[in-house]
Amino acid sequence: MHAPDSPTGFSSPAHAAQLLQGHGYLADQGLATAIYLARVLPQPLMLEGEAGVGKTEVAKALADALAVPLVRLQCYEGIDASQALYEWDYTRQLLHLRAADVREGSGRDIYSEEFLLERPLLRALRSEGRCVLLIDEIDRADDEFEAFLLEILSDFQISIPELGIIHSATPPMVILTSNRTRELHDALKRRCLYHWIDLPEPLREVEIIRTRAPEVTEALARKVVRAAARLRRADLVKTPGVAETISWSRALQRLGTSRLDVGMVRLTMGAALKERDDLETAEGFIEELADLE
Amino acid sequence: MNDGEELFGSLIRFGQYLRTHGFTLGPGRILSYCRAAARLDPTDPVDLYWAGRLTMVDDRRRLADYDRAFSEWFSRSEQEGTAEQGEYVFGGWDDDGAPMGTRTVATTQEVSVVDPSDDGPGSSGPTASEDEILRDKRFDHWTEDDLRRLHRLVANIAVNLPNRVVRRSRPGPSGRIDLRRTVRRSLRCDGEPFHRAFRRRRTKPRRLVLILDISGSMAGFSRPLLHFAYATHRAAHEVEVFCFGTRLTRITPQLRWRDPNRSIEEAASRVVDWESGTRIGESLNHYVRRYGPDSRNRGSVVLICSDGLERGDPAALGSAMDRLSRQAHRVIWVNPLMGDPRFRPLTRGLIASLPHIDSMVAGHNLAALDQMAALLAE
Numbered sequence A: 001m002h003a004p005d006s007p008t009g010f011s012s013p014a015h016a017a018q019l020l021q022g023h024g025y026l027a028d029q030g031l032a033t034a035i036y037l038a039r040v041l042p043q044p045l046m047l048e049g050e051a052g053v054g055k056t057e058v059a060k061a062l063a064d065a066l067a068v069p070l071v072r073l074q075c076y077e078g079i080d081a082s083q084a085l086y087e088w089d090y091t092r093q094l095l096h097l098r099a100a101d102v103r104e105g106s107g108r109d110i111y112s113e114e115f116l117l118e119r120p121l122l123r124a125l126r127s128e129g130r131c132v133l134l135i136d137e138i139d140r141a142d143d144e145f146e147a148f149l150l151e152i153l154s155d156f157q158i159s160i161p162e163l164g165i166i167h168s169a170t171p172p173m174v175i176l177t178s179n180r181t182r183e184l185h186d187a188l189k190r191r192c193l194y195h196w197i198d199l200p201e202p203l204r205e206v207e208i209i210r211t212r213a214p215e216v217t218e219a220l221a222r223k224v225v226r227a228a229a230r231l232r233r234a235d236l237v238k239t240p241g242v243a244e245t246i247s248w249s250r251a252l253q254r255l256g257t258s259r260l261d262v263g264m265v266r267l268t269m270g271a272a273l274k275e276r277d278d279l280e281t282a283e284g285f286i287e288e289l290a291d292l293e
Numbered sequence B: 001m002n003d004g005e006e007l008f009g010s011l012i013r014f015g016q017y018l019r020t021h022g023f024t025l026g027p028g029r030i031l032s033y034c035r036a037a038a039r040l041d042p043t044d045p046v047d048l049y050w051a052g053r054l055t056m057v058d059d060r061r062r063l064a065d066y067d068r069a070f071s072e073w074f075s076r077s078e079q080e081g082t083a084e085q086g087e088y089v090f091g092g093w094d095d096d097g098a099p100m101g102t103r104t105v106a107t108t109q110e111v112s113v114v115d116p117s118d119d120g121p122g123s124s125g126p127t128a129s130e131d132e133i134l135r136d137k138r139f140d141h142w143t144e145d146d147l148r149r150l151h152r153l154v155a156n157i158a159v160n161l162p163n164r165v166v167r168r169s170r171p172g173p174s175g176r177i178d179l180r181r182t183v184r185r186s187l188r189c190d191g192e193p194f195h196r197a198f199r200r201r202r203t204k205p206r207r208l209v210l211i212l213d214i215s216g217s218m219a220g221f222s223r224p225l226l227h228f229a230y231a232t233h234r235a236a237h238e239v240e241v242f243c244f245g246t247r248l249t250r251i252t253p254q255l256r257w258r259d260p261n262r263s264i265e266e267a268a269s270r271v272v273d274w275e276s277g278t279r280i281g282e283s284l285n286h287y288v289r290r291y292g293p294d295s296r297n298r299g300s301v302v303l304i305c306s307d308g309l310e311r312g313d314p315a316a317l318g319s320a321m322d323r324l325s326r327q328a329h330r331v332i333w334v335n336p337l338m339g340d341p342r343f344r345p346l347t348r349g350l351i352a353s354l355p356h357i358d359s360m361v362a363g364h365n366l367a368a369l370d371q372m373a374a375l376l377a378e
């Protein structure tokens, strides 16, 4: 059950988009629909897309919009269940045992709440639905961990041998993201709504830049987006995402320029291209990046 | 039927339509789709587009296929006018999407059983040539002499395979509605009326996949089908052939250059362990896992030739058939036992398979093979 003061969520996809916009995130209709459905059905939402299309950010904005905490589980190679769920605080347990040795009879159980280190999944399970659980970059974890997640997402229940079963009657809202560096299990995908986030349309990207960096003029943002579109057509090691167009626009604005000539491009391009090789590649068509107005 | 049920029915039909486009959709997914649509505005095609895409597509690489299927479905129901009007009529859904139940998915599938006595003995006149006499002779009664003419006779059977839409297509001024581009455009010009983007599609014939039981007494009936496969391949159609007794073996490569008689002999010799009986479920399961997901086999017309006398687990056969029916465009079961008018599909394996078969035909003689071939074009 929701606490009486808990936000009920969204009344429609448009309402979801509007609330997200209030927290600095511009969602298109597909993403707004995905978020809305994830909330009302409720069902976990799997977001896939290139790096920098706003997958992580949307979970943050969502938590803000719903006025609940964001609980983030960042996945990495080799992550295991205990790092995601809970661990016992061995150092404190040892200290306690030693102290108990001295004062005989103080029989506090070292496997009690007090010595439990809550990790993101446990925290989310215990929040009774009052959080957004972000399981970020799940493609970095291995198969085994994926199977473990599937289990958690199926029952929203775990059993801690020393403490018993912990169950969340109201599941939290769950967002999973993947950069698609490997295939995920069908079983996990079947459990989720799936949305592929494309890079934004040019006009929307201009709006996103202006939302994130209001100091940037519209004219400048347009020039940067046009140049970024050209870069994205090239064969680069790391294609610039939205984060990159934002920081490129910021850099230019800070230099106080509204012109994007070849010299300016060369000076600031590093804000959008992080790889040495990519800077060299871009040098080959640098005139096309400059604005000829 | 109220509007809600009608909408529900049309959502399910779209789900089934997606299956014919190679989407693997269990009842759970279709249920999700219905629940999602119920939460949105099902009178709005853009909402329907997203409801389906979010719940039934889970791979970026299939998005184009989904878009194509959606626009086909959308324009078809528009052309047919009243026939599919229910599609976009909003009905009385309650907040929990109440009219749910997976049962409808199974019952909408029709199984037509072609009566083998339709064109039965006696239809050929007294002046019938030897060839004509052979038309009605059960294959397992054919003599060595008869068999020498088998290939020529089978090769005369006309084959037409239905078309499928192929990936490559060009934007064009008319044709099917391209919903993805339409959605994109309408998003781009926020609020502006729905412009329709069109796209012309190219088609090519579907692949024919034969899965032949060559254990014991079935070999006599599978052999003509192998010749049929051979001839179909020669007529420049795409054909894949598998044999099984206890294990599935792909014999398409043999078809390319070998004498068909020899290839079936060779395949038969690779079927080990005759005594343990036929394992249809296991063999089909191997097919749906290993070969079925291949994009070239998806949406194909699948012919299974077997008497359905499963010695393994009938439930395994049922679930393999379920999966097969979702990968294939059509599944036709050739069952020579049907040549006997008293035949009823009463084995547990066959009963478990029936819901997933489009047609079951006898195929026990040339006349019956002709009838079967006519079904392929549907």
Ligand SMILES: Nc1ncnc2c1ncn2[C@@H]1O[C@H](COP(=O)(O)OP(=O)(O)O)[C@@H](O)[C@H]1O
Binding pocket: A024, A025, A026, A027, A049, A050, A051, A052, A053, A054, A055, A056, A057, A058, A208, A211, A212, A241, A242, A243, A246
């Ligand atoms: N639709 C959007 N609205 C607002 N900001 C966005 C949007 N998409 C991307 N961004 C910006 O791009 C940055 C990178 O997004 P991020 O969520 O880190 O990408 P991902 O997780 O997909 O790699 C974010 O910090 C945010 O500033």
Ligand SMILES: [Mg+2]
Binding pocket: A052, A055, A056, A057, A136, A177
């Ligand atoms: Mg991220």
